[in-house]
Every structure is written in structure tokens, then in C-alpha cells.
Amino acid sequence: MNPGYELPVDNVNYNFAFLDEFAKREIRRNILKAISIPGYQTPYASREMPMGRGFGTGGLQLTLSLLGAGDTLKVIDQGADDSVNAVNLRQFVELTCPGANTTERAAEANIIQSRHRIPEDKLTADQILVLQVPTPDPLTIVEPSEARRKIMHGEGDYAPLLTRLYEDIVQFDEIAISNRYPTRLNGHYVIDSSPIPRFDVPKMHQSAALILLGAGRERKIYAVPPFTDAVPLAFEDVAFRTEAFLDSKGERRQCDRCTSVTSYLDEIIHPDGSRHWQCSDTGYCNDRCAQLQNAECEEARP
Known part of the structure; x- marks a missing residue:
């Protein structure tokens, strides 16, 4: 989209929110x-x-x-x-x-x-x-036919999907779906x-x-x-778990900008090879920086 182009919003033939x-x-x-x-x-x-x-x-x-x-x-x-x-x-x-x-x-x-x-x-x-x-x-990963998938959903038949999760456990010792x-x-x-x-x-x-x-x-x-x-979906003996973001000491990493230890973190590798961790949610991170008034918080992500 050309940033210099403006749609004719005053035109009576143009509909609000694009869709008719x-x-x-x-x-x-x-x-x-x-x-x-x-x-x-x-x-x-x-x-x-x-x-x-x-x-x-x-x-x-x-x-x-x-x-x-x-x-x-x-x-x-x-x-x-x-x-x-x-x-x-x-x-x-x-x-x-x-x-x-x-x-x-x-x-x-x-x-x-x-x-x-x-x-x-x-x-x-x-x-x-x-x-x-x-x-x-x-169910797409276990059943290619949409007609058959509809029947499986209606009957609550998710055995093939559970089998797919079990195969992950056999191969990786955990469910590998990220x-x-x-x-x-x-x-x-x-x-x-x-x-x-x-x-x-x-x-x-x-x-x-x-x-x-x-x-x-x-x-x-x-x-x-x-x-x-x-x-x-999970099993009684293999529970569902989320990403932990642990460091080499087994401690939970924190955001390098806002110090949050409860948010989802992105790993950022700088040109010098150093690794940093920051909140994936930039709006949340910026709000925390403003609340903490942290002098080390930057206006933009590096």
C-alpha cells in the first residue's frame, strides 16, 4: 500500500470499513x-x-x-x-x-x-x-478428507490426534508441538x-x-x-506444559528492558554475538518500562 495514497472517504460510493x-x-x-x-x-x-x-x-x-x-x-x-x-x-x-x-x-x-x-x-x-x-x-495433520473430518468432529473422535501426540512422546519424551x-x-x-x-x-x-x-x-x-x-489435549502422565525460559542455572529469565519474569520472551542476538531477552509483547513491555521509569529502558527495541 502506498503510504501517500488516501482513500476517498468522503465519496458517497465508498463504504465504511471497506466491506459492503x-x-x-x-x-x-x-x-x-x-x-x-x-x-x-x-x-x-x-x-x-x-x-x-x-x-x-x-x-x-x-x-x-x-x-x-x-x-x-x-x-x-x-x-x-x-x-x-x-x-x-x-x-x-x-x-x-x-x-x-x-x-x-x-x-x-x-x-x-x-x-x-x-x-x-x-x-x-x-x-x-x-x-x-x-x-x-x-485434524488436517491426521485426516486429509474434510468430509471425514466433519464426522470425526461431530462424534468427538480425536483418537488419531491423540495418537499423533503419543508418537511425539515416544520420539522426543514430550509433546513437541510448539x-x-x-x-x-x-x-x-x-x-x-x-x-x-x-x-x-x-x-x-x-x-x-x-x-x-x-x-x-x-x-x-x-x-x-x-x-x-x-x-x-494431553495425557494424565504427560501433562501439558508451557515454555519455561530458564537460564543455565535453572532460573526463570527476565526481560532485559522491563524485568518481567511472567511474559513470553523473544531471544535477540546482537551483531556482537551477545544474546538478550525481551518481551514479545512490545506494548506490554513499553507500559512496564513507563511504570517502572527504568532509565535503562529504550524507546525502541534494539
Whole structure:
């Protein structure tokens, strides 16, 4: 997108939030269906967007269908607000949604669109989290037929998926899935949790915020309604675990900027070969730096 180009927002032929009203109503109806049956993959007519599929078109369509004048949106990519994908999606919303606001602080947003992360800040009942999803069905890795997968979901037959997890244990002595961890909702449907790390999966359990997941290429919407049980698949003798971020002494690493010991950390290797650890969620890290008034905190990530 050319940053110098401005869409004709005053043109009567131009529709708010890019999508036409019929498209937004259709997506909203399917969102309601998805909320009614937690984890059920609701098909919808995914529209063409002015960006390549795989760059968050599914999540963006959900966001544009929900966003209105006066709403505040935060866009995250890999936890960062300043990545190329996050900046472009945020600019697109700013150009096509006059009256809507954008922010880099999770607490100020009532709609949060994210790719690969759930914010560190605890979400509230007044917020909606939209996650981008490349492959919505966790059974894809064990069953190629969509018709057969639908039957398996309906019957709650996830034995092949559990076998896949067991094969990991046999080979690696643990479940080796690092992201998109299969998660069971309300004791029935198992969902693909999107490419969020295992660290973020427990945040779905009994979340006060509504979580919507959209796959533009696969044309599917599914949801984790507020205060819904979301339990990662595991075994009694091999429990689900998250990333620990331990150092050589077995102690939990802290963020080099804000000193957080509870957040998901990114490892950053500097040109001199030194290794540093920082919060993946840049908005959360910046807020902590401001609160701590730490002189060592920098305005930008190195």
C-alpha cells in the first residue's frame, strides 16, 4: 500500500470499513453461529481483500465487520505493534474506517486483532480478541478428507490426534508441538488454537473476553465464548506444559528492558554475538518500562 495514497472517504460510493454491508451482516451472522457452538467451524463467504491471503485476511474481515466509529483497535503481529504486517493492517483500518481509533495499548482497545500472540495484559469482558488462522482444523495433520473430518468432529473422535501426540512422546519424551496446540472446548470440539505459542494457550481458558478465530483462505470462523473451558489435549502422565525460559542455572529469565519474569520472551542476538531477552509483547513491555521509569529502558527495541 502506498503510504501517500488516501482513500476517498468522503465519496458517497465508498463504504465504511471497506466491506459492503451485506458482507458484514453475513459475517456477523456466522460469528453468532460460531459463538453458539464453541469450537464449531462455521463456513462463510470469505471476500477478496486488497492484500495477499496469508497476511491476515480472515481476521481482518472479522475486525472490519465488528469495527464501528468510536471503537478502538490494536493490531499485533508476533507480539509487536511495529512489524510490517501490523503497521499495514493498522494503516488500512485508519484509511477505511473514519471515526475508529487505533492504539498500541491493549487496555485502551475494545477490539484486538493479533497474529501469533495473545496480549500479556489480562483481557476484560468489554474486549474482543480476533486471531488470524492459517489452518482452522487440527485434524488436517491426521485426516486429509474434510468430509471425514466433519464426522470425526461431530462424534468427538480425536483418537488419531491423540495418537499423533503419543508418537511425539515416544520420539522426543514430550509433546513437541510448539504452536497451534490442539485445545478442547467445553469437553467436545477440539480447535486449532492458531499459531500462538503454547505459552498463550492457557489464556483461552475461562477468558472474560470473546475470542474469534478467522481463516480467510479456508473460509471458516470459530469462537471461544467468554468463560468457556479451553483445555489443551494431553495425557494424565504427560501433562501439558508451557515454555519455561530458564537460564543455565535453572532460573526463570527476565526481560532485559522491563524485568518481567511472567511474559513470553523473544531471544535477540546482537551483531556482537551477545544474546538478550525481551518481551514479545512490545506494548506490554513499553507500559512496564513507563511504570517502572527504568532509565535503562529504550524507546525502541534494539
